[in-house]
Amino acid sequence: MAWRHTALVTDRSDWIRDCEVEEDCAGRRVFLALVTVMSIEDDRYTVRKLENDHLIQGVHPELKVGETVSVIAGWEGELLVEHELTRHPWRPYKNGLGLIGVALTVVVLVGGFRWEQGVVPRG
Amino acid sequence: MATALLAKAALGTRHTPTLLLGVVLPDLAGRVPVVLGLAAVNAGLPVPDVLVYGWGVLHLPFGMVPLCFLLAQAFANRRAAFGNLLAGCLLHLAFHTGSGYPLLFPFSTWHGELGWIGTEATIPWSLPLGLLGLGAWWWRRKRGAS
Numbered sequence: 001m002a003w004r005h006t007a008l009v010t011d012r013s014d015w016i017r018d019c020e021v022e023e024d025c026a027g028r029r030v031f032l033a034l035v036t037v038m039s040i041e042d043d044r045y046t047v048r049k050l051e052n053d054h055l056i057q058g059v060h061p062e063l064k065v066g067e068t069v070s071v072i073a074g075w076e077g078e079l080l081v082e083h084e085l086t087r088h089p090w091r092p093y094k095n096g097l098g099l100i101g102v103a104l105t106v107v108v109l110v111g112g113f114r115w116e117q118g119v120v121p122r123g
Numbered sequence: 124m125a126t127a128l129l130a131k132a133a134l135g136t137r138h139t140p141t142l143l144l145g146v147v148l149p150d151l152a153g154r155v156p157v158v159l160g161l162a163a164v165n166a167g168l169p170v171p172d173v174l175v176y177g178w179g180v181l182h183l184p185f186g187m188v189p190l191c192f193l194l195a196q197a198f199a200n201r202r203a204a205f206g207n208l209l210a211g212c213l214l215h216l217a218f219h220t221g222s223g224y225p226l227l228f229p230f231s232t233w234h235g236e237l238g239w240i241g242t243e244a245t246i247p248w249s250l251p252l253g254l255l256g257l258g259a260w261w262w263r264r265k266r267g268a269s
Contacts, residue, residue, distance in 0.1 A: 001186060002177030004229050009176040034243075051164045090246040097249050104124060105147050112140025118199030121140040 058082030128256030145211015153182030
């Protein structure tokens with residue numbers, strides 16, 4: 001299952017990378033959900049999906065490097081052109097909540113269980 | 124966690140820590156290793172793909188079941204532990220319906236998605252819901268109705 005799941009993820013990643021060097025994907029779209037903006041130029045920006053950076057054509061003066069966005073983009077030849085950009089302004093708040101979640105998980109794991117011929121939950 | 128506490132407030136507070144563990148288990152087992160693996164790859168370390176992405180099955184239903192079964196073996200009451208761990212995992216997954224996970228993997232790559240609300244759109248509700256859940260659970264526990 002782990003190997004098949006790995007193939008599922010890497011196959012899609014490989015497809016996107018292949019489209020960047022071939023023109024076979026013209027007219028097709030790709031949804032890059034929750035990706036990080038890595039660099040911004042005048043009329044294009046780069047986002048990182050997993051371990052790959054993808055160049056997208058689109059102008060957004062308010063976009064910042066390091067910001068998390070979701071992008072629907074379409075292929076025009078080898079060029080990936082933005083169709084829809086969603087910014088996620090709550091992302092820093094979510095990261096803060098994530099840290100609280102980690103702390104709560106530690107509290108639950110340490111304080112929520114005891115050993116009595118096996119793990120026994122308190123409460 | 125908020126929804127788990129609300130569920131326990133409604134159904135009785137026994138095995139609350141086990142349900143809470145179940146709620147965070149998919150991320151602990153199926154997401155944290157992926158995040159760490161990707162960080163290692165992006166730092167230039169030669170990590171095999173399966174050690175980066177293979178953990179993802181533990182964030183899907185057919186990976187959760189054996190994971191909960193194995194973890195439940197460490198508990199004194201294995202049946203209750205398995206039920207609460209799995210219920211927690213499924214509760215976790217219920218809030219990922221906007222992300223389109225392949226819920227029937229490895230039997231199908233169909234991506235389940237209700238499309239009612241995006242995961243990101245639930246963020247503003249998290250803290251108030253967490254406090255509500257904690258309050259409701261605490262109130263039920265004080266009543267001794269576990």
